[in-house]
Amino acid sequence: MAAPRTPAAAPPSLWDPVVRITHWGIAVSVLVNAALDEGGSLLHVSLGWLVMALLLLRLVWGVLGPGEARFSAFPPNPVAALRHLGQLASGKGVRHYPSHNPAGAMMAYAFWACLALVTVTGLVMTGGATPMQVADEKAAVASGDWSALIKESDGESSEDEDNSLRHTAEEVHEVVANLLLILAALHVAGVLVEARTMRRNLVAPMLLGQRRK
């Protein structure tokens, strides 16, 4: 038997499926796109669109979802976040929160901001091409039709503007992607520290909950 549930004080013993699916879907996609595939490849663009869809769903869920998944359960509060980190460091006065702890909440918002930035700049870089269009384009180039690589333009000046915009987007895309990896490392470290200090398994609720029996 699991411990009695005290809704006010403890985080959920198992996050709802939408939170879990979006969490792991985004985590895996970001890692694959950062480490394994090539920027601009079909897989990279497809995973980027997947991340965009999962992020949008999670944001909708933050408004319409159940209590602990809603933004109102973990408002962004940097002061509380710093206080929580201080308590973790000193090991004194650490308390449980019904949803993410204040530091975890700031991490979630930072993640979402970076993910939004990374997908938007990615869209600018590809000219908003869907994975289907990317696949068509690549198939055309592969069959020897290089015209797919020539972008239609209305005039010289707009093309220049377009190029500089794309260039900026590319820079931002790379910087924010690296930032995402740093955040992910911090996130994992935070989970480990919190689990150790609070003597609580934080990974199980995000996977399948406590295995009984």
Added chain:
Amino acid sequence: MTVSPDIATAGRRQTAALSVFLVVQTLGTVFFVGDVIGDLRADPLSIHFIFEAVVTAALVLGILFGTFALRRTIELLRAQDQALAVARGALSDVIDRQFQAWALTPAERDVGFLALKGLDVAEIAELRGAAQGTVRAQLTRIYSKAGVSGRAQFAAFFVEDLLGAGVPEASA
């Protein structure tokens, strides 16, 4: 307190299936909208685009309703979970108080609980590591303290309370 495993599992499966469906729906909508925006840049005022815009609106509304329905399902399951836990707690409180009122010994209380759970003499004896004769004697003492004729009436004593006007407050 948790719900019995099969109800909990069924609830978890249901919400998981709804969530996966919602994710696929969102994915489809995002791709479709991306395609529509591409069309929009090509030819904004065609019938084709107007039709696609209507479909997009329907898809987005579908996601919002799906999200809302999923939230309701999750909250309903939690409410049932809690209601069942409360009901269980209340029933075992009632039984406890009644056992006290009958002045059962701790051993008799244990045996009484197991008997109420539907275990037979052999099973109770095995669980408690006692001889079957001991358990039979304890049951007889319980029935006589409670003033009931046997196991059926003993169990009915508590069911009757539930069938009446819900679970009554302390009768001790």
